[in-house]
Amino acid sequence: MSKAQKQISMTYQKMREYFQAAERHNQHFTGYIVFSQDSFEREFSEKSRTYVVSSNNKAYQSGKGGYSIFAGCLDGTDPCLRLDLFMQAEKGGKDGWKIERCYMMADEVNKAKALLKREQAKER
8 A cells, every 4th residue: 555545544623624724725635434333223334334525515614604514425325415414523413423433545644734834834
């Protein structure tokens, strides 16, 4: 596996931070959210429980008139879901889907870290 394909696990909060930084710099990053099996009443494969999310969603962009996260699952059975309405970490409430883990590819994590470092340097 090349460095560009290496998965870096993180919290949803960290992925959100990276996504917001990307959008402040007019870039779009991709992340993956895997929901825990106990969020569902029937059995789903990990591929079915993993949603591909872009930073190009209103939830990660400041100054937008709305708030939404659209995503599709890796197996293609759920190609465009309004994910924020189901996620416990967003608007899904206490019975919403629980996040098992989040990850991004290493090359985008490195870019996000560089964007945040540049922003911190400007603040000084």
